[in-house]
Each structure stands twice: as C-alpha cells, then as structure tokens.
Amino acid sequence: MSFGFKPYLLLLLGALCHASTVANQPNILLLFSDDAGYADFGFQGSPTHQTPHLDSIANTGVRFTRAYVSGPVCSPSRAGLLSGKYQQFFGHGNNLPNPHPMGLPLDIKLMPEYLQELGYGTYMIGKWHLGIPEPYQPQNRGFDRFFGILEGARSYHKIKNPSLGKALVENGQRFQEEAGLYVTDLFGDKAIEFLNDHFDQDPNKPFFMYLSFTAPHSPMDAKEEDIHALDHVEFESEERKINAAMTLAMDREVGRILELLKARGELDNTMVIFLNDNGGAGRSNHSSNLPLRGHKSSMFEGGVRVPMLVSWPSGGIPKGVDFDGVTSSFDLLPTFIRMAGGSLSPDWELEGRDLMPYLRGDRVGDPHATLAWRFNGYKGRKALLHRGWKYINWEGSESLFHIESDPCEKKNLAKQNPNKVDTMRTMLLAWEANAMQPLWWWNKDYERKYALPPEELSSLPIHLTDNVN
Structure with missing residues (x-):
C-alpha cells in the first residue's frame, strides 16, 4: 500500500464523546451512482466523461484505488453498504426481483438507524431497491424522509400510471409526475429541499443524507441539452455520448448540493463520500470498466471494484491523495458511527473497519x-x-x-x-x-441480453457459455 500524492490519471492499476455531548459531529453526504463504468469519471482519467464537481471532491480529499463493494449487482451491494455486513449472511445475496413480497430482512439494523440514535437527521433520495412493501420502505428503516423509487430502475421522464415500484414516491405516497421532469434533476431538487428544511428547522443537528442516483443505469435517457453540451467531445459511439450526458447531469446535481452546503457554511464540516454500486454494466448502458476485466454481475475486478472518494475538509483527511489499501463499502458504517461519537459493539457483528485511522495516517496497511x-x-x-x-x-x-x-x-x-x-x-x-x-433467486436474462462480450465468452470453459449468453 502507498499513501501519497499522485496525479489523477486513470488508475495505473499495478473518539469523540457520546452523540449527545458532541458539538462538532460532522454532517454526512453519501453519494451513490448506479452501474457507472470504472473509467467513466474525470477523476479516473476519462477524456470524455466530464465530472468537474465530483473531481472537486477528489481534489479536496482522498481517492481510493482499491475500493470494493460487497456484491456485483445493485440490490445486494446496497444491502451490504447499509447494513455494514456481508449481505450473504442474511440471505440478500441476489438482486431483488420486482415486484416481490419481501425485502432486506426487517431484523437487520441499517445505517440510518444507527445514526438516528446518535442524534442525526436522516434523509434518503433516489433508488432504494431493498423492498417495495411498506414495512421495507426507507421511511420505516431509519430515514426521517424519503423521496425516490422503490424498484431498481425506471424511465428518467414522466411515466403514465406507473406501478408502485416504478413510481416516484415520498414517504410512501405517490408523487404527482409532471411533463418535462427529468429524474436526475428532480433528485437534486429534492435533496436541496430536504437540506434547506433541515437547516431551517434543526440548525444545530447534524444530517445524514444518502443520495442514490439512478444515473447512468439504463434506460439510456439523457436530456438533449446535456447531449449537445458534449458536442465538442469525440465519442466512439452515440451510446457512449448518451452515457456521458447522463453522468454530466448527475455531476451537475452534485455541484448544486455542494454549493448549497458552502452557502450554508456547512461544507467544511460535511464528510462527502462518492462511490458506485457495482461495476459498469457494459453493453447495457455502454459504460467502460477499462482497464479492468469484466462488468456488473461478474466476479472479475470490473464487477466488484469501484471508484470511491472521501472528502472532509475539517476532519483531518488529506487533500488530493490516493489511498491504495483494500477497502469495502461496508467500511462506511463503522466509520460513520465512530465519526459521530459512537462506539462499536461486537454484538453488532459488523464486517467493516473504521477508515479514519488509515485516512489520517495513524494506521498503515490494508483495512482488509x-x-x-x-x-x-x-x-x-x-x-x-x-x-x-x-x-x-x-x-x-x-x-x-x-x-x-x-x-x-x-x-x-x-x-x-x-x-x-x-x-x-x-x-x-x-x-x-x-x-x-x-431468500430469492436471480435469473440470467440480464446476461442473456447484454452478456459477456465475445472476448469474455471465449475465456470461459465451454460448458458455461450456454449459461451466460
């Protein structure tokens, strides 16, 4: 492992007291993208995907070069992130089918519940994908307020008479969709609304916001103005340009939120984390995981290794450096608990490690x-x-x-x-x-439709190719 200053080129892969007495608990903004390619960000060296606001997080914080998620597809990855555990240990090892009568088991305590107990206001915007029935919905799993979708994907534009899973909902109630809406923009609007309400109503209370974008997950819906904003960039295909336009829209909303935090005087005391849910989905959304092998749903690095950033200007995290230690998304929960002034109980059986000693240079080596x-x-x-x-x-x-x-x-x-x-x-x-x-099973329609590219299929034993293509 090395921990030092490096240029932001595409990766050459080669406490505190109890919450009730903590006056300077940091705010926590957890940003999650969906099916993005490992290579498809400016801070990863992309020549086509423009992400200036995400790049600013890298410039003011740490880029992780060996960050992993606990699952190669959307729902299991989210279960591991929010529980701080291997989701396979409680039966959430496969993507949750839609619709389904179950969800992430109700006896599993989640990140917002821990942070509520430590005095945080907790808010979620975006994609849930951990259960549609009411007991499983975010507002019943520790979030004070929720706006988003309960399933794994939907159109980025208005849907007429959507199912509950694909509908935009706010704390369980359907949101009236209007012509001209664009989901990524709406998620940004709602995040700003929730934060302004929080600052106005509870100015001395820290917040935790989980902003789980659907971009750039399929369907490939981009705004015309975002597509045209990239006319000066040369792409290998129109589909890659659309992917970049969807990413541009997500980055713009991140910028609006960062600007709000700055205007409110909260940015320095906010830990901002960005990561992707799993490897890029390849031909499904025309993402690129290069130079990694594989894609979403595979066990190759391209399926489970993800871009990850952490910035906290007043928290002692260095600026503009790479951290090469082996890290998992389930490290975030214990890190947040310790940052918030809580202690970790062995009874919780969390799998993650507190990352702060590594980021501050007090501990060296791999967290895992x-x-x-x-x-x-x-x-x-x-x-x-x-x-x-x-x-x-x-x-x-x-x-x-x-x-x-x-x-x-x-x-x-x-x-x-x-x-x-x-x-x-x-x-x-x-x-x-x-x-x-x-607890539920996964069918292989995803890989039958989008499959492994020919070079990946040729690398598999013959008896497996019928199963994946």
Missing part, C-alpha cells in the same frame, strides 16, 4: 487482508481476495490471479499454483459456512 463475494447461492459464482491473490469460482470453473501484479486479470495462474488454489478454496468454503442460501 481478505474479502469474499458470492452471487446466486452455493452453486453460483464466488470469489476470494487474500493478500494480493484472487480466487474465482465461476459456477465450478476455478481461476487464480495475482491481483497486485495482474490487476486486469489477464493471466490465470491456477494450474501453476494448485496448492494456492486449494488453500483459497478452503478459505472461501469457511466463509460460506456463515452464508445463507438467497
């Missing part, structure tokens, strides 16, 4: 020596990352990569290292002993 993944149950695809090595079991086919020297996973070393394969398989099986079979 080992991370594991599983998607679609015991017979599905799974992976284990351990001290520079990565073992992948793709529905029975085993691969081994040395990620530190081969982050693009080009050379399968399984045949040359049978003992290492045996060891890592055993470690993964021990981890799986704590996992449940999924």
Whole structure:
C-alpha cells in the first residue's frame, strides 16, 4: 500500500464523546451512482466523461484505488453498504426481483438507524431497491424522509400510471409526475429541499443524507441539452455520448448540493463520500470498466471494484491523495458511527473497519487482508481476495490471479499454483459456512441480453457459455 500524492490519471492499476455531548459531529453526504463504468469519471482519467464537481471532491480529499463493494449487482451491494455486513449472511445475496413480497430482512439494523440514535437527521433520495412493501420502505428503516423509487430502475421522464415500484414516491405516497421532469434533476431538487428544511428547522443537528442516483443505469435517457453540451467531445459511439450526458447531469446535481452546503457554511464540516454500486454494466448502458476485466454481475475486478472518494475538509483527511489499501463499502458504517461519537459493539457483528485511522495516517496497511463475494447461492459464482491473490469460482470453473501484479486479470495462474488454489478454496468454503442460501433467486436474462462480450465468452470453459449468453 502507498499513501501519497499522485496525479489523477486513470488508475495505473499495478473518539469523540457520546452523540449527545458532541458539538462538532460532522454532517454526512453519501453519494451513490448506479452501474457507472470504472473509467467513466474525470477523476479516473476519462477524456470524455466530464465530472468537474465530483473531481472537486477528489481534489479536496482522498481517492481510493482499491475500493470494493460487497456484491456485483445493485440490490445486494446496497444491502451490504447499509447494513455494514456481508449481505450473504442474511440471505440478500441476489438482486431483488420486482415486484416481490419481501425485502432486506426487517431484523437487520441499517445505517440510518444507527445514526438516528446518535442524534442525526436522516434523509434518503433516489433508488432504494431493498423492498417495495411498506414495512421495507426507507421511511420505516431509519430515514426521517424519503423521496425516490422503490424498484431498481425506471424511465428518467414522466411515466403514465406507473406501478408502485416504478413510481416516484415520498414517504410512501405517490408523487404527482409532471411533463418535462427529468429524474436526475428532480433528485437534486429534492435533496436541496430536504437540506434547506433541515437547516431551517434543526440548525444545530447534524444530517445524514444518502443520495442514490439512478444515473447512468439504463434506460439510456439523457436530456438533449446535456447531449449537445458534449458536442465538442469525440465519442466512439452515440451510446457512449448518451452515457456521458447522463453522468454530466448527475455531476451537475452534485455541484448544486455542494454549493448549497458552502452557502450554508456547512461544507467544511460535511464528510462527502462518492462511490458506485457495482461495476459498469457494459453493453447495457455502454459504460467502460477499462482497464479492468469484466462488468456488473461478474466476479472479475470490473464487477466488484469501484471508484470511491472521501472528502472532509475539517476532519483531518488529506487533500488530493490516493489511498491504495483494500477497502469495502461496508467500511462506511463503522466509520460513520465512530465519526459521530459512537462506539462499536461486537454484538453488532459488523464486517467493516473504521477508515479514519488509515485516512489520517495513524494506521498503515490494508483495512482488509481478505474479502469474499458470492452471487446466486452455493452453486453460483464466488470469489476470494487474500493478500494480493484472487480466487474465482465461476459456477465450478476455478481461476487464480495475482491481483497486485495482474490487476486486469489477464493471466490465470491456477494450474501453476494448485496448492494456492486449494488453500483459497478452503478459505472461501469457511466463509460460506456463515452464508445463507438467497431468500430469492436471480435469473440470467440480464446476461442473456447484454452478456459477456465475445472476448469474455471465449475465456470461459465451454460448458458455461450456454449459461451466460
């Protein structure tokens, strides 16, 4: 691991007292994009995707070069983020079908509930995808206010008579959609509304806002003005331009929120976090994960490794640096709790680590020596990352990569290292002993439609290709 100043080029992958007595608890703004490509941000070195406001977060904080999420698709990733646990341990290992009578199990305590107990106002805007029935909705899972969608995706424009899952809702009530709306802009409007209300009504109370954009998840709906704003940029396809325009709209809303925080005098004492929910979806939304291999739903780096930024000007986090330690999205919950003046109980069985000692330079090394993944149950695809090595079991086919020297996973070393394969398989099986079979199942329509590109299909054993394309 290194921790020092680096140029923002595309990654050359090679406490406090109890909350009631804390006067300077930081605000927390957690920004989440959806199906974005690893390469598709200015701070990642993209020559086409313009993200000046997200870049400003990188310039005033830390960019993580080895950040992972706990699942390769939308719903499991969110379950891990908000619970601080491996979601496979409570049965949320697959994407939640829509509609479905269940959701993230109600006995699992979530991030906003912990922060409410520490005195925070809690707000959510955007995509939920953790349960449609009322008991599972955000306003019943720790959020004081919610505006967004309950399913995983919808049109970015007005829908006539949408289902509850695709409707825009505010604390369980349908929102009246008007002609001309654009969902990304509306999410920004509502975030500003919620924050202004918070500052006016509870000026001495810290806030936690989870702003979960749907951009740039399909459908590929971009505003004409955003498309034309990129006319001066050369794209390899019109679809890539639309993806960039959707990302531009998201970045603009981030900028509006940052400007509001600055105007209210709250920006310096706000920890701002940005990350993506899983790897870019490839042909589904024309995202790019280069130079990583794979895409959303895969166990390759392109499926689980994500861009991530953290900035907190008054919090002792250095500016404009890269952090190379192995990090997971479920580290954010324990980090927030400790930042907010709380203590961590072993009874909570959180999987994450408090990142602040690493970011402030008080601790060196990787927050995690080992991370594991599983998607679609015991017979599905799974992976284990351990001290520079990565073992992948793709529905029975085993691969081994040395990620530190081969982050693009080009050379399968399984045949040359049978003992290492045996060891890592055993470690993964021990981890799986704590996992449940999924509470619901995933079908492969996504990969049948968008699939692996030809070069990925050719790398799989023949007996698997019928299953993924």
